[in-house]
Amino acid sequence: MDFELKTLSLDAAATDKCDALVLVLGESFKPGKDALSRLAHEAIQAGHLEPKAGKMLQAYRSDGIAAPRVVLVGAGDCSAKRVHAAVHAAVGALRTSKAKRLMICLPDAHGDAVRAAVSATAEASYVYVATKSKPEGRELQRVTIAVSDAAQHKAAFGASRAAAHGIEFARELANMPPNMATPTRLGEEARKLARAHGFQCEVMGPKEIAKLGMGSFMAVAKGSEEPARFIVLKHLGGPASQAPVVLVGKGITFDSGGISIKPAPEMDEMKFDMGGAASVLGTFRALGDIKPKLNVIGLIPTCENMPDGRSVKPGDIVTSLSGQTIEILNTDAEGRLILCDALSYAERFKPGAVIDIATLTGACVVALGAVRSGLFSTDDALAQALLTAGEAALDLCWRMPLDDEYADGLKSNFADVANVGGRAGGAVTAAKFLQRFAGKYPWAHLDIAGTAWKGGAVKGATGRPVGLLVRYLLAQALAAAPASKPTKAHKAAKTAKTIKASTRSARAR
Ligand code: BES
Ligand code: MN
Ligand code: ZN
Secondary structure, three states, rough: OOEEEEOOOHHHHHHOOOOEEEEOOOOOOOOOOHHHHHHHHHHHHOOOOOOOOOOOEEEEOOOOOOOEEEEEEOOOOOHHHHHHHHHHHHHOOOHHHHOOEEEEEEOOOHHHHHHHHHHHHHHHHHOOOOOOOOOOOOOOOEEEEEEOHHHHHHHHHHHHHHHHHHHHEEEHHHHHHOOOOOOHHHHHHHHHHHHHOOOEEEEEHHHHHHHOHHHHHHHHHHHOOOOOOOEEEEEOOOOOOOOEEEEEOOOEEEEEOOOOOOOOOOOHHHHHHHHHHHHHHHHHHHHEEEHOOEEEEEEEEEEEEEOOOOOOOOEEEEEOOOOOOOOOOOOOOHHHHHHHHHHHHHHHHHHOOEEEEEEEOHHHHHOOOOOOOEEEOOOOOHHHHHHHHHHHHHOOOOEEEOOOOHHHHHOOOOOOOEEOOOOOOOHHHHHHHHHHOEEEEEEEEEEOOOOOOEEEHHOOOOOOOOHHHHHHHHHHHHHHHOOOOOOOHHHHHHEEHHHHHHHHHHOOO
């Protein structure tokens, strides 16, 4: 499925031979003389439609409108959130229509509305078919976003289209069954992405991982027949002098808990435990389209967590890449064990920021549910940038604390640190564990345990937080781009900001 952006009046849109048309109406909608306006105006007058958010009306073979199906939907004040909800509902209503070509008219469009319409359409029309014998429901091929001035929205459109592709890529990978989406497969997908978009890519196997000294990562991987992989992806779009952003994704392709085995109900959902890895690959998929002038490095430690005669046992002590020894008291707290070695590995890139993304704790699901991802950071500027990106992308997160007292439970009598604290504040103690390995750069951790997938009847991956990450990286690229003609005052302000930022991160260290 692909998107295009077009300048089209409602008059022209009405005569376009698409299979279905969605008209998004704001409260300030001013009807023209065209057939679509007439339809909307009559429906509003008759009280059958309100431009209020969430109200929807469907029409069939309407006079003067070429599309057989028309959905009129209210978007209230036309904020990004309202447009997203409106388009999501309308496209959802058309899911079973088998439409190949869809037109979405945004007469009151602004940049955020265009972005929201693209992401909502992609989200609502996604259908998983990879392992179905009959691939039904994937009829939609082309979506046209019709606005009054396409040139004005070109940048917003391009970025949101790329993000939509990235989100779809992440969903597709995370939805795949664990016997297919193996660590080996993730490595192959990374290589394929690299080939298609010109990234640098290195995929390491068990021998290389052991040689690096990643004793903690190896401990998790050794109970499985599937060989582990450590994936390094690089998009080097910025100058060599620019410190890269490093994204680290948890890639547990199946989390049985290991010897500290999980209960049977819903254990299948632990195939989604590579959601962090999928989000890093999805973000690179988007970078491939956008090609921002930014250096971004993706690191993915990936393996299975399985019980076996060779598995790591509760009480085992391992030496991490950092040199710190870890007492593994619970083999189900495996995410932090593979991430800590990747966080140490990240130091070699002298990063400007490191963001890890992980389906890390059930406790985070209890704390924040499925609405916001947990955000932990040692750097206020980085935290703020991620919060802002999340709001803009409608992919929300919420900052959580990192007080040192939360680390008390991680003390061990036999090693430098234990891999679990008590039950209380479980999302925070997990973050405190990671923080020990992320002291050399500004760091943020996104716990996506509640947001990476949905359970129940709508079981499936969400692709979060690809939207947030793409938005954050684009903001970074914009900030890094030299101003076209910097004035003296401009330069002075910029220097002041840089100094402030560097003292802040120095303190965080
Ligand atoms: N992958 C899980 C976290 C998880 C659990 C995500 C449920 C989404 C839903 C992680 O590896 C895990 O098992 N964490 C344990 C940690 C505990 C043993 C300290 C948990 O949250 O129970
Ligand atoms: Mn686990
Ligand atoms: Zn896990």
